[in-house]
Amino acid sequence: MPVIGHHCSHEQISPRQLLADVQHAERVGFTAGMSSDHLVPWSERQGESGFAWSWLGAALATTDLPFGVVNAPGQRYHPAIIAQAMATLGQMFPGRFWAALGSGEASNERVTGDGWPRKSIRDERLRECVGVIRRLLAGEEVSHDGHVTADRAQLWTLADPVPHLVGPAVTPGTAARHADWADGLITVNQPVQRLRDVLTAYRDAGGRGPARLQVHLSWAPTEDAALAIAHDQWRSNVVGPPISWDVDTVAGFDAISEHITPEQVRGSVLVSHEPAQHVEWLQEYLELGYDELYLHFVGQDQHDYLETFGEHVLPALSPTPPADTPSPGPSTEETR
Known part of the structure; x- marks a missing residue:
């Protein structure tokens, strides 16, 4: 059975509201959480950037969800x-925390x-x-x-137990390089063949542990509204590496995304007003071999999305909490 987690985007939502949202996500049936860790947002339109590590203590204390953070x-x-920070959260909430x-x-x-x-x-x-x-x-x-x-x-x-160290990768080459040290893999939604190649590269190089996938998506009652949300909030993220690695200001991201069209955003965000279409997309990712999906609704107001996915999407996927995972490590000598 799959883990279906809720991604908490500090770049877009204030910490207070983000905490209420993840508590809401647990109530409607999400079985895990994941957090970004930014000093600045990707766009002035996003406009937030709380400190992930203090927030994680509150999220772990006020839900029963396991959490990961990208750092x-x-x-x-x-x-x-x-x-x-990892040791403290791991000591307070045993077995419920990992970091990519x-x-x-x-x-x-x-x-x-x-x-x-x-x-x-x-x-x-x-x-x-x-x-x-x-x-x-x-x-x-x-x-x-x-x-x-x-x-x-x-x-x-x-x-x-010692919290797991997870390897984030967008390309097969990076996934293979992480395989000798990582306790699991995480990547983001891309074309299906690319996702298959990333996971295959990790496993073929000896990569162990869960394969996690962060899924950027947009839903609203109408297709036009879902696309407008994605374009407003996530067009700064359409430009990939190396630009996304090297642009160093929010103003720079807004400038380079100024002419990104709504249709171009569909290449990075799954946009549909139909819950059944989201189920189909997510089921395909699970069939590729990804064990845990972390859904990131790219809008700032999460309430209606959470209610809709809790009623129409999660029941179709039958999410469960994460299973016990292997002990972390290679030996310390191997990673020196």
Whole structure:
């Protein structure tokens, strides 16, 4: 049975409302939650960006859902701080928390004033951060000198079980590179063949754990309204890498998306006013082998969407809570 989760977009919704929304999502039948982690939104029209880590404590305490977060350690966040945050949430809410660790976007990371490294360096930095975080979560004292530096770092509060470290990937190549360290995979909705290739690359390289898929979608009572929501809120996200990695201001994203048409947004967002069509799309993703789907309705007012999907979409998919997953790890030696 699949896990159907609710994605919580801090870029679009205030933390107070986002907490009410995820509680609503649990009531209507969603079985997991996932959170973004941004310093800035993708557009002035989105207009929010709460601090994910304090919000996650509230969300875990006021629901029974397991949660994941997408995070970029190495520049805005030192990996020791992320390890401490993960260990604390994992200790308070055992087995209910995971983090997907990526190489980040300039729009969030340039706040430190440090230079924005080229992608190959960011990938090396991420792998170092994964090694530092995994060793800290295991209780080791860690010193490290490389793209990141740690001096006798150690966590005194540990989680049991250790929270899983998940590899985010959009391309098959990235999925394969993550396979030797990740406890699971997460990607975003793309053409079906591309999603098949990403998952196959991860599994063929030895990747273990759940395969998760974040699904950007838009629903409203009419097709025109659903498309208008998607165009207003998500057209800044239609431009993919490397542009999305390297543009470093909200104004820049709004400028490059100024001429994106509503029909172009359909390439990145599943748009339909028909719940049955959403069921069909989601069922196809499950048939590809994805274990957990995290639905991101790209509108800011979530109420009617949650009610409609709770009544017409979730029952058709029979969602369940996540099953027990394998112990995390490669060994700490392998990720140093």
